[in-house]
Amino acid sequence: MRRQVAGIKAGVFALALALGAVDATAALAQDRDTQLDASVAALQDGNPAQALALADAVIASNPRDIDALLLRARALSALGQSRQARQAAQAAYRASDIEAARYASAMIMAELVATDGNYTLSQFWLRRAVQHTSSEAEVTNVARAYQAVRRENPLSFRFSVGAAPNSNINNGSSEQIIMIAGLPFVLSPTAQALSGWSAEAEAAVKYRLFATPRSQTVVGLEAAGRMNWLDRGSRAAAPGTSGHDFDFYQIAATLQQSFLLDARGTRLDLSARAGRNWYGGAKLSDFFGAGAAVNIPVAGGRDALTFTARADRALITATGLQPETVLRAGVTYAHELSWGDRATLSASYAQSFSSGPAQEYRMPMAELNYAFSQPIAGALFSIGASYGYKDYAFSPFTTTGRQDHIVGAKLSADFRGLSYMGFSPVVTVQANRTWSNVSIYTQQSLSGGISLQSRF
Numbered sequence: 001m002r003r004q005v006a007g008i009k010a011g012v013f014a015l016a017l018a019l020g021a022v023d024a025t026a027a028l029a030q031d032r033d034t035q036l037d038a039s040v041a042a043l044q045d046g047n048p049a050q051a052l053a054l055a056d057a058v059i060a061s062n063p064r065d066i067d068a069l070l071l072r073a074r075a076l077s078a079l080g081q082s083r084q085a086r087q088a089a090q091a092a093y094r095a096s097d098i099e100a101a102r103y104a105s106a107m108i109m110a111e112l113v114a115t116d117g118n119y120t121l122s123q124f125w126l127r128r129a130v131q132h133t134s135s136e137a138e139v140t141n142v143a144r145a146y147q148a149v150r151r152e153n154p155l156s157f158r159f160s161v162g163a164a165p166n167s168n169i170n171n172g173s174s175e176q177i178i179m180i181a182g183l184p185f186v187l188s189p190t191a192q193a194l195s196g197w198s199a200e201a202e203a204a205v206k207y208r209l210f211a212t213p214r215s216q217t218v219v220g221l222e223a224a225g226r227m228n229w230l231d232r233g234s235r236a237a238a239p240g241t242s243g244h245d246f247d248f249y250q251i252a253a254t255l256q257q258s259f260l261l262d263a264r265g266t267r268l269d270l271s272a273r274a275g276r277n278w279y280g281g282a283k284l285s286d287f288f289g290a291g292a293a294v295n296i297p298v299a300g301g302r303d304a305l306t307f308t309a310r311a312d313r314a315l316i317t318a319t320g321l322q323p324e325t326v327l328r329a330g331v332t333y334a335h336e337l338s339w340g341d342r343a344t345l346s347a348s349y350a351q352s353f354s355s356g357p358a359q360e361y362r363m364p365m366a367e368l369n370y371a372f373s374q375p376i377a378g379a380l381f382s383i384g385a386s387y388g389y390k391d392y393a394f395s396p397f398t399t400t401g402r403q404d405h406i407v408g409a410k411l412s413a414d415f416r417g418l419s420y421m422g423f424s425p426v427v428t429v430q431a432n433r434t435w436s437n438v439s440i441y442t443q444q445s446l447s448g449g450i451s452l453q454s455r456f
Contacts, residue, residue: 032058032065039071048078064095066105073108082116093128103132110145119153127421127456146422146456154208161201164428164449168193169228170246171443178439180397189238193443196230196243200451206254213260220254222275250277252287265301269293273312285316291328302336308348322356340373357394364389365406379413379427397438404436416455423452 039054052075058068069092076085089112093105106129114122123146130142150156168174172193177184206220228243235241252275259268274288289312296305310328330348337343346367352360365388372381388406395402412428419425429448436442 032061032068036067036071039068039075043071043074043078048075051075052079066092066096066098066101069095070104070108073112077112077115082112086112099132099134103129103134103138106132107142107145110149114149114152119149120155122149123153130422131420142422143456150456154211156206156208157204158206158454159201159203160451160453161199162426162428162449162451163197163199164447165195166198166228166445166447167195168443168445169196169198169230169243170194171445173440173442174444175439175442178397187440190241190245191440192237193445194230194234194238194241194243194246196228196234198226198228198447198449200224200226204254215257215259218254218256218258220256222252222254223250225249245280247281248277248279248284251275265297267295269295279318283317285314285318287312287314289313298333299336304332304334306332306334308332322354322359324352324354324356324359326350326352342371342373344369344371358392358396360394361390361392363391375416378417379415382412382414384408384410395438397440400437402436402438402441404434404441406432406434408432414453414455419455422454422456424455426451426453 035054035058039051039058042048042051042054052072055068055071055075058065059072062068069088073085073088073092076082076088086109089105089109093102093109096102096105106125110122110125110129113119113125126142126146126149130139133139133142170190170193172191173187174193175187176192177186179185202222202224204220204222206218208216208218210217226248228246230238230241230243234243252273255272257270259270260266261268270290270292272288272290274286276286277284289310291308291310293306293308296307297303298305308328308330311325312328313323313325315323328348328350330346332344332346334342334344344367346369348365348367350361350363350365352362354360365386367384367386369382369384374380386406386408388404390402390404390406392402408431410428410430412426414424414426416424427448427450430446432443432445434441434443
């Protein structure tokens with residue numbers, strides 16, 4: 001971390017020295033520049049006390065001199081007076097509305113608090129710094145510093161929020177009449193697809209308990225939720241039904257143990273997860289599971305091959321459903337094309353086991369995603385498509401079991417030019433279609449909305 005901070009320090013320090021004309025008056029320019037040059041020389045010669053005295057002399061003439069305040073912060077930091085150093089950097093940040101000055105001040109503030117071991121506050125100041133960047137190179141510099149600080153921070157946070165119209169918030173059938181044993185049956189309004197709006201949020205906090213150069217142990221807590229509201233047409237079609245009857249919430253505790261297996265970066269991740277979820281305000285199930293993933297760098301690290309395996313057990317409490325176990329295995333290959341775009345191909349297989357025969361299925365699935373590296377109309381686009389075949393050997397509605405063909409497509413656009421503190425709006429449109437030989441399970445849904453995601 002010291003080498004990383006030193007690299008950040010050198011870049012920020014050079015930028016600070018380039019701000020020699022900020023808030024300077026013509027009458028005092030020559031004396032000011034002479035004193036600041038002498039202050040810089042004193043710092044470089046290892047004499048922070050003299051550097052501080054020279055910077056303070058300039059500040060006495062102009063308390064809002066950005067360069068002098070930044071030099072004061074640097075000198076105080078070298079003298080071990082971290083609190084006063086942060087105060088000087090904050091004063092420099094507040095003293096000017098010039099973007100370059102605020103960028104330099106925020107970067108130095110991030111460096112100072114990181115040196116003190118307050119990595120979370122450092123990440124906050126780096127997010128403030130990115131608001132004042134004037135070039136993509138500066139954004140890259142902030143992102144690089146943010147990643148360095150995040151690696152050192154044992155505490156990490158992740159969250160996303162979004163809202164979207166949804167043509168099928170209850171996973172209802174797209175059919176109105178189904179055939180059972182050759183007889184037609186009319187589905188109730190709540191068994192048919194109901195449209196409206198969905199709002200989703202996810203959050204996670206993780207803490208690194210132990211770390212060595214080749215392994216680390218991380219514990220965490222995750223929460224997710226989706227709230228729904230019916231539109232006017234669905235409320236009229238299903239009176240007495242609320243969108244909140246289909247709300248879903250989940251909370252889980254996690255444990256992850258990672259190992260670096262070789263010099264080229266092959267990594268093994270072992271994970272465990274346990275939690276509870278609720279549907280429509282009532283407990284749906286308790287669950288627990290464990291998994292493993294091996295990530296192998298390919299083509300000098302440009303590509304990656306990942307193998308995964310997982311087992312999950314759900315103790316379902318919903319009426320008519322039995323506890324079930326699902327085993328999953330998969331492989332993913334991510335390839336970076338010569339022009340920078342990235343294509344990812346995944347294949348997986350799932351098998352469920354339960355004392356309820358109608359819950360047992362097998363499901364092979366394939367997915368392809370493509371991410372563009374260059375913006376189009378101001379946005380970075382990614383597209384994806386998936387196909388799955390879900391086969392139930394037993395179904396109470398047929399003598400031949402149940403077979404579902406599931407197709408999905410997704411388009412997202414990341415508007416990084418509209419980002420705030422490193423968070424940018426992402427517009428997503430997603431369509432799903434299921435064809436089933438049991439028509440009650442034939443479904444289609446279309447949703448689209450906006451969410452906020454971090455670009456670091």
